[in-house]
Amino acid sequence: MEQVFINPLKKEWKEILRRPAFDSSSLESIVSPILLDVKQNGDTAIKKYAAKFDGVVLNQLKVSEGEISDAVKLVSEDLKAAIAIAKNNITVFHDAQKEVAKQTETTTGVVCWRKSIAIQKVGLYIPGGTAPLFSTLLMLGIPSMIAGCSDIIVCTPADKNGKINPVVLYVSQLIGLKNIYKTGGAQAIAAMAYGTETVPQVYKIFGPGNQYVTCAKQLVNKEGIAIDMPAGPSEVAVYADETANPVFVAADLLSQAEHGADSQVVLVSSSQKIVEEVKVEINKQLTALSRKDIAVKALKNTRLIVMDTVDAAFDLLNEYAAEHLIIASDNAIVLAEKVTNAGSVFLGHYSPESVGDYASGTNHTLPTNGYAKAYSGVSLDSFFKKVTFQQLSKEGIKNIGNAVEIMASAEGLDAHKNAVTVRLATL
Template structure:
């Protein structure tokens, strides 16, 4: 069978698990001039590129309050109810991540604590294009509001009539976000990183996008604007044993493949029989998909891997470090203990990746391209900084002062030592 690999040795894994490659140098040659142009010419560049790339003339880059209000009338009641359910679950899950820093007395008279403080100015990039991702605005906007970010900016492209997708605007109103701007692509990232006459500068940029958006985020990050994480094309890996349902597995692979032609899907199965059944199901289900052409291109990046030994299968999956990992097995909970590297994990036969994309409550903005080995997905923590505090009284400085003096002296930092010494002398003088 094509794209099927049987018990590959570790020496083959790197090549076997390689993601679809981009020419990063060529990407930077395209994106860097756009960033410079926006930095120098602001709104003028945003308007010019909107006309060039999107075929739209934008008189006003900011979405008006009336446009936001009108959008709500264009969203069906059924969809509003679905969005309300998702909003509630996402809010419940992220609210539970809030921390209250508890003061700890490390030594008598020495108290330390940590406080979560919101990043004041954040920018949310919401893709439009072939799939307007209003769900991404739920995933980013809800924790931003919960964290207490004071300035939340949304950038999303307009269509050829100059309108933003009405569901995106409805979601923005629902979660209380008003600063929405009609721009997409690398120029939107530049606008949020540098600021323009209309679009405010932010401290941290969130959101997925195509290869140009990803490149732009990485370039502005080098210049000092924080980003959520390195992210590229979406991906899923599925582990399937003899208890898996081939219909479900095929549906999961296709749900990821329809994201874009550069998406990647990987199936690790315990036998050739499972793979044969899944491939047959893919052919049946693919023919009925409206985004069949996109999914077909993505399936060229598919890997079907037979791993007969369970531990070896999970070694391979941990090496791949998938954005989404589905464990299609009766023993999914037990097997999940073997997972070390993954963005988000879906356990059992009734947990498709789609539920995480929309409504289970977990965040769908996740590390791709193997970055799950070191990065987490977006959470409430992504929108706050953890600031540490310490307070010493006289007894505290007496208890640790001498140790600090000795350590500072050993490092040759006499002024550090002196900052402690003058206090110890003052405390001693007061007691005499």
């Protein structure tokens, strides 16, 4: 465990809150050649990287209907029932986000409105590796279906036997997704960005991943392929005051630490006593974890910070802009008003971050690495474009035409002015 920081000066916050990360230039030097290779060589490159990185020889990239049917039989009834609860809550929450187009008459005869139109082709990246995240498929697949995206493809890495995790395939068929491809990592992002002989090209790519996946998403974004957000290794920050339960707080920190060695957990408290009690609890609970080795590595990135005022604590937390923020306090609802930067917030003693990961209904695909200062997590809106419309009557062009002529003339754009002038001349 890292040292405890007591009331650090503001000028020290940036260094204290630094995320564990690779040098971006070295990342790009690894990822860029993979993107170019897939762009030029398609399926051949995908299969080459599957052998190199995943240790699997793939004959077919697309998952067959038979593989999906076989996978469904391997999922326990208990897990199917749990997934059903999550599916229902995620559906209810995202369905409620639908918007009806509303027409507004800005001036007599000038009617404007905005319409949500589904992005036709979307790609969903589902991490495999140490923990195949079937929950991410629920979080991305359900809103993409509600939005009405016409072409939805899923990319996820196969194991060494060329198999996709059966629960991922069960969730696919449960929500109606049929186009699943056996590819992961930066090469999967490339496949969706450029298209290959087998994997269709998409307009927008969704999904979390490691730093290579994040780098790949950001690089293809520069080429005009939309992405949900920059999202890298997962993180949680907890604010705990004197009313917090150290057992709960330690469990929350460990639930994040087990994600990956490059995850980060931050505890900010108004009480050094709570911090010390949490440290003891972490060491107790750590011994029972199946992913203990991963959690231990992640805990090296832990930050334990004591601030002497609530306002200072939340100033620091807003500067950090955590992917997940837990407010472990009897006063959580009031304290929540102090939050300006966070991906998703969990209030009180009975709202662990893991409920948002799975079944409360909110989306768990969230901005990390401080991007919560400007980015939102995935929502139904993420799968739409917002297109504006306007219609002017003869009265409408009369009412605003002269203003447009004057403004266009002031900018020296005569053709803009003339497009109005020729119309007004006929009235």
